[in-house]
Amino acid sequence: MVEDVKLPLRQAKPDPEAVELRDLLESVFDRYGVDFRDYAYSSVKRRVMRRVLDEKTGTISALKEKVLADPLAMDRLQVELTIHVTAMFRDPGFFRAFREKVVPALKTYPFLRLWVAGCSTGEEVYSLAILLREEGLHDRCRIYATDVSDRVLSKAKAGIYPLSAMQEYTRNYQQAGGQHAFAEYYTADSDFAIFRPFLRDNVLFAAHNLAGDASFNEFNAIFCRNVMIYFNRSLQDRVHGLFHESLLMYGYLGLGRSETMRFSSHENYYEPIAVKERLYRKIK
Ligand SMILES: C[S@@+](CC[C@H](N)C(=O)[O-])C[C@H]1O[C@@H](n2cnc3c(N)ncnc32)[C@H](O)[C@@H]1O
Structure with a gap:
């Protein structure tokens, strides 16, 4: 279909951040009811890493702590993860x-x-x-x-x-x-x-x-x-x-x-x- 998404844990080359990322998405769902758990992995990861940088947290786990403690940081994460690009009579x-x-x-x-x-x-x-x-x-x-x-x-x-x-x-x-x-x-x-x-x-x-x-x-x-x-x-x-x-x-x-x-x-x-x-x- 759209993107051949391979689950990170099953990738030949292990992705050390996959577990942290899953934990972030699970925690966000538990805490805020916002569900990004089944969004395309590579795109979610890229955007989360951008938040890590902008929020200056250093790691995904630290970003998780910040997002859980601060609804405004959650807002910013949500904006980053939902892409709203559109146009009239697009295509x-x-x-x-x-x-x-x-x-x-x-x-x-x-x-x-x-x-x-x-x-x-x-x-x-x-x-x-x-x-x-x-x-x-x-x-x-x-x-x-x-x-x-x-x-x-x-x-x-x-x-x-x-x-x-x-x-x-x-x-x-x-x-x-x-x-x-x-x-x-x-x-x-x-x-x-x-x-x-x-x-x-x-x-x-x-x-x-x-x-x-x-x-x-x-x-x-x-x-x-x-x-x-x-x-x-x-x-x-x-x-x-x-x-x-x-x-x-x-x-x-x-x-x-x-x-x-x-x-x-x-x-x-x-x-x-x-x-x-x-x-x-x-x-x-
Ligand atoms: C890139 S825009 C596409 C807009 C329009 N359909 C177009 O083609 O121009 C994607 C939209 O999907 C929405 N979206 C993302 N996840 C969604 C979900 N789980 N349920 C409903 N809408 C969702 C986003 O909020 C965003 O507004």
Whole structure:
């Protein structure tokens, strides 16, 4: 699947910090209920080592003591470990393929539920809302936009982004098959673009943790892009199980550019709709 994560303790070359790292992640889970235990090892380790450096603790074990004693240090660790990078119409080819290959099928349904899992600060959600509106589907849709982080969800609800990003987003929008002037969707206010509130009329923002929470509805389409890349194989399998259970038959699953269904535990339950764009349809 996304990353061939080998458990450190089974690596040919032993990693002396693996035990300390596991201990940190277990302690953080016990103390704060925040679960990074099944995130991709190499990426977690790199980021934890950055905290060791910035917090000047010298070792992972000392970082653990600091994080357990100081919620602000925990906050900083959490920010380091959750990557929120996103953009509007990110990978425009994905949205173009969705528009051309999925939307015609969605139009046959009287009511649609879509789930954007790991929506970060909301740029992907507004992109989807714009696309659905242009396709005449927005009124019969309910979009569930979830993320594990409350911090990003409150930004997503506000829908206010730097004006400086609009040039890139306009280009993405056009490449994604956008049909209007992108500037119609926001008002500019000094340094910010404030997206039009009607775009979130049918959007429900909520906290949901893919590492622990259950399915909460049935969906015609699920987007989970650039999220599972940070998970290890066993968490990826869990999330695929969750999505399979949550998708209606012939529902669609959209993954990120570096993520694929190939070799995943659920590969046989889907057929590719646009392989390069990581769009799949549930067939069993
Ligand atoms: C790199 S962003 C991707 C945003 C967007 N989907 C995109 O493709 O632009 C990854 C998001 O996944 C969220 N995330 C990480 N772990 C998660 C979990 N266990 N459950 C839900 N969301 C999670 C992060 O908070 C972050 O906002």
